Amino acid sequence: MLLTSVIIVLREVLEAALIISVLLALSRIAGIRLNWVRWAIGLGVLGSVIYASNTAIVSDWFDGVGQEVINALLQISVYVCLVIFAVYFAATHKADDANKQRLQALMTVVVSLAIVREGSEIFLYLSGFVGDMTQFTPILTGGLVGAGIGISAGALVYYLLLNLKRDIIPYLSTVLLASVAAGMAGQAALLLIQADWLPSQQALWDSSQWLPEDSVSGQLLYALIGYEASPTPVQAAAYFGGFLLLLGLVALSRYRRKSHADG
Amino acid sequence: MAALYRSGSLLLLVLSLTALPAAAAKPEFKIEIRNHLFEPSELVVPANTKIKLIVYNRDSTAEEFESYELNREKVVMGNRKAVIFIGPLKPGTYPFFGEFHPNTAQGIIIAE
Amino acid sequence: MRSIRTFLVVVLLATMTLVVFIAALRGYRASMSQVEALLDGQLVEMARLLDSLHPDDFAMTEAYDGRAFAFQVWVSGKLLKKSLNTPDELIAPLTPGYRDGNFSGYRWRILAQPGHTHEQWILVAQRADLRISLAEEVILEAVLPIIVSLPLAGVLIWLIVGRGLQPLRRLAQQLGSKRSDDLSPLPIAGAPAELRQVIDSTNSLFNRLALAFDREKRFAADAAHELRTPISVLKIQMYNLSRDLQRGNPNLDKLNDGIERVNHLVEQILALYRSTPEHFMANFSRLDLHALARDTISRYYDEFRSRDQQIELAGHRSFLVGDRFALETLLHNLLSNASKYTPSGGQIRVAVQSDDSGVVLCVEDSGPGIAEEEYERVFERFYRIGGDRHVSGVRGCGLGLAIVQHITELHEARIELGRSSFTSGLAVNICFPLRIDAGVGA
Numbered sequence: 001m002l003l004t005s006v007i008i009v010l011r012e013v014l015e016a017a018l019i020i021s022v023l024l025a026l027s028r029i030a031g032i033r034l035n036w037v038r039w040a041i042g043l044g045v046l047g048s049v050i051y052a053s054n055t056a057i058v059s060d061w062f063d064g065v066g067q068e069v070i071n072a073l074l075q076i077s078v079y080v081c082l083v084i085f086a087v088y089f090a091a092t093h094k095a096d097d098a099n100k101q102r103l104q105a106l107m108t109v110v111v112s113l114a115i116v117r118e119g120s121e122i123f124l125y126l127s128g129f130v131g132d133m134t135q136f137t138p139i140l141t142g143g144l145v146g147a148g149i150g151i152s153a154g155a156l157v158y159y160l161l162l163n164l165k166r167d168i169i170p171y172l173s174t175v176l177l178a179s180v181a182a183g184m185a186g187q188a189a190l191l192l193i194q195a196d197w198l199p200s201q202q203a204l205w206d207s208s209q210w211l212p213e214d215s216v217s218g219q220l221l222y223a224l225i226g227y228e229a230s231p232t233p234v235q236a237a238a239y240f241g242g243f244l245l246l247l248g249l250v251a252l253s254r255y256r257r258k259s260h261a262d263g
Numbered sequence: 264m265a266a267l268y269r270s271g272s273l274l275l276l277v278l279s280l281t282a283l284p285a286a287a288a289k290p291e292f293k294i295e296i297r298n299h300l301f302e303p304s305e306l307v308v309p310a311n312t313k314i315k316l317i318v319y320n321r322d323s324t325a326e327e328f329e330s331y332e333l334n335r336e337k338v339v340m341g342n343r344k345a346v347i348f349i350g351p352l353k354p355g356t357y358p359f360f361g362e363f364h365p366n367t368a369q370g371i372i373i374a375e
Numbered sequence: 376m377r378s379i380r381t382f383l384v385v386v387l388l389a390t391m392t393l394v395v396f397i398a399a400l401r402g403y404r405a406s407m408s409q410v411e412a413l414l415d416g417q418l419v420e421m422a423r424l425l426d427s428l429h430p431d432d433f434a435m436t437e438a439y440d441g442r443a444f445a446f447q448v449w450v451s452g453k454l455l456k457k458s459l460n461t462p463d464e465l466i467a468p469l470t471p472g473y474r475d476g477n478f479s480g481y482r483w484r485i486l487a488q489p490g491h492t493h494e495q496w497i498l499v500a501q502r503a504d505l506r507i508s509l510a511e512e513v514i515l516e517a518v519l520p521i522i523v524s525l526p527l528a529g530v531l532i533w534l535i536v537g538r539g540l541q542p543l544r545r546l547a548q549q550l551g552s553k554r555s556d557d558l559s560p561l562p563i564a565g566a567p568a569e570l571r572q573v574i575d576s577t578n579s580l581f582n583r584l585a586l587a588f589d590r591e592k593r594f595a596a597d598a599a600h601e602l603r604t605p606i607s608v609l610k611i612q613m614y615n616l617s618r619d620l621q622r623g624n625p626n627l628d629k630l631n632d633g634i635e636r637v638n639h640l641v642e643q644i645l646a647l648y649r650s651t652p653e654h655f656m657a658n659f660s661r662l663d664l665h666a667l668a669r670d671t672i673s674r675y676y677d678e679f680r681s682r683d684q685q686i687e688l689a690g691h692r693s694f695l696v697g698d699r700f701a702l703e704t705l706l707h708n709l710l711s712n713a714s715k716y717t718p719s720g721g722q723i724r725v726a727v728q729s730d731d732s733g734v735v736l737c738v739e740d741s742g743p744g745i746a747e748e749e750y751e752r753v754f755e756r757f758y759r760i761g762g763d764r765h766v767s768g769v770r771g772c773g774l775g776l777a778i779v780q781h782i783t784e785l786h787e788a789r790i791e792l793g794r795s796s797f798t799s800g801l802a803v804n805i806c807f808p809l810r811i812d813a814g815v816g817a
Binding site (some may be wrong): 027056191194208212214 | 326336
Binding site (some may be wrong): 297298299302336366367 | 482
């Protein structure tokens with residue numbers, strides 16, 4: 001049971017921690033106050049409890065695939081917000097107060113939506129063990145280990161980003177955000193395939209022999225770049241399309257700002 | 264949420280109208296979860312065909328049907344059922360498990 | 376503000392958590408497979424035990440209803456004996472080896488093993504959930520202390536980092552609590568190697584700054600001193616000239632006025648840079664500020680009378696330790712300021728009071744007063760309210776209040792500006808803190 005709770009908690013915490021630390025590092029260099037993160041986490045946890053306690057109702061929607069559809073919707077929302085954020089961030093380098101507030105609002109939405117999606121699964125898992133004292137220690141221990149690894153990785157990424165050279169941070173953060181966002185797009189595609197809303201196909205490749213998804217490094221890569229051992233063509237297209245779309249839009253807005261500044 | 268549901272079902276209606284013949288041809292399979300065990304724990308399905316798997320959870324607690332080989336993951340709430348579309352699969356064996364109780368809730372899908 | 380302490384604690388703790396937890400997970404996995412191998416070995420032993428029994432023995436043994444274990448013995452495709460917790464069918468196919476399977480509502484680890492005769496098969500099984508929780512209980516005992524000790528490590532790291540950064544914090548404190556005019560070097564004894572360069576550089580900067588201040592003071596004082604003699608000569612020649620020329624020549628009066636102003640400026644500069652604080656303290660004596668104020672008022676009484684101004688002195692005998700000449704200068708500057716900026720017929724009130732905390736001198740006038748935003752600036756040297764537009768029929772060089780502040784600081788007193796208790800005007804409050812030696816004397 002210990003390993004199970006480590007994996008479940010780690011997978012969800014790691015992804016949220018990674019998004020939070022990249023956004024926190026970006027806030028820091030843009031001179032945005034960090035208090036939005038408290039709101040985002042609070043809203044996210046509240047949302048995930050509400051979502052988790054209504055999973056039974058949601059599951060029955062859309063002929064029994066409501067869960068997939070709503071989760072895909074959440075993932076797509078996170079992806080879209082991340083794209084808007086990255087583009088807006090690139091377009092407004094010298095942020096005034098109004099810009100900062102808009103960026104703060106976007107980050108709050110991204111993080112709280114991500115936590116709603118990630119956190120609800122932890123709550124569902126834990127709710128199954130309420131009253132079962134025999135499993136208390138292993139589950140609590142596993143949860144702590146998983147959360148500990150996830151949060152530590154997030155903290156290290158945050159300080160790693162901040163300790164880089166000032167002009168590299170926005171580029172690296174954008175690439176990191178792009179890969180996290182692409183992971184969201186890929187996940188959304190997978191969920192819609194599972195719901196039979198998108199065509200199901202044979203997997204393009206299978207790398208589970210070298211790097212199983214349920215290993216710690218597999219989980220780390222899943223959170224970081226949305227690693228999937230055997231993706232289908234639709235999924236891979238969503239992933240790489242999402243990745244390139246974000247980077248392309250950011251590059252475009254950067255270019256336009258530059259030419260604006262020159263002209 | 265109700266509006267979302269309606270528009271979603273409308274979309275589904277359009278989708279299902281266009282894909283009606285295929286949907287009708289999809290074979291259905293049933294699995295039960297009881298006392299954190301899959302019943303049956305071995306399921307033989309036709310290869311190269313898309314199938315509809317219905318998982319009934321007879322326990323009071325939630326379970327998550329998960330398979331890395333099938334790329335599927337879905338929470339099945341206590342005393343409820345869930346629909347999962349699988350395949351088309353190449354012939355072979357595809358293990359699945361209940362992520363919330365992986366030590367006992369284990370099973371295998373055999374595509375022939 | 377990025378804190379070094381937070382950075383160190385968070386990064387150290389995060390690195391430690393990652394390393395320790397991942398190591399603990401590895402340990403858990405390795406131990407788990409060890410324990411499973413051990414339990415598998417037990418299944419083999421049990422199968423061999425069952426195999427060693429003669430078929431007749433089974434007939435005599437009573438039915439076994441196990442909780443964690445189950446078995447079946449098959450001979451030539453027929454069930455010879457089974458534990459009550461198994462079904463009548465085969466619980467696993469008859470191929471040698473381990474497998475996992477479900478029966479009787481549980482998941483089992485099943486071993487199928489051919490018996491000593493070809494027809495006999497032994498099937499033994501152990502409940503999977505119990506195996507796992509048994510193994511986990513054993514391993515948790517080993518892993519748990521590592522995880523529980525992590526918060527303790529966090530507290531220790533927090534304390535150690537805090538201790539390591541203490542010299543830095545102490546240096547910051549020393550610099551922060553330094554008075555703006557205190558240019559004495561920081562103590563270097565006991566400073567760690569990493570800070571030595573910082574302290575050395577800071578001290579050398581302080582030193583150069585102190586020298587520069589000193590030079591500035593000395594230059595001003597020397598220049599003023601050197602100017603005294605020619606001004607005296609000028610005054611004498613002026614006197615001689617005035618005797619030669621007829622009286623009441625307006626140009627002569629203007630020239631006279633100009634010389635008086637230069638003289639006043641030089642005297643003020645000399646008062647401002649009279650000596651260093653150390654030299655000053657040597658001349659300190661115990662004196663009555665109330666009496667000193669009375670003397671000063673009477674000395675300059677004619678000035679007030681000529682402008683038709685009322686002056687009153689309130690308060691009582693108040694002793695403090697200070698420099699008589701400096702305090703006279705201070706009183707004179709305050710009184711002449713008050714007189715200067717109060718129109719004819721105005722009022723001036725001087726109060727000297729003492730209590731347990733010290734002596735308070737208050738000089739109020741009924742003049743126009745000063746706008747609050749000017750309070751800071753009036754102490755600047757050569758600053759005059761209104762700048763070049765300043766029109767007052769009286770002499771002034773803009774040094775008066777700067778000198779007052781200088782003397783106040785030398786006496787470690789505090790100066791405050793405010794509104795006077797008259798309908799308009801300025802109130803200058805100077806609080807001299809009680810010094811232990813003065814208290815004893817009184």
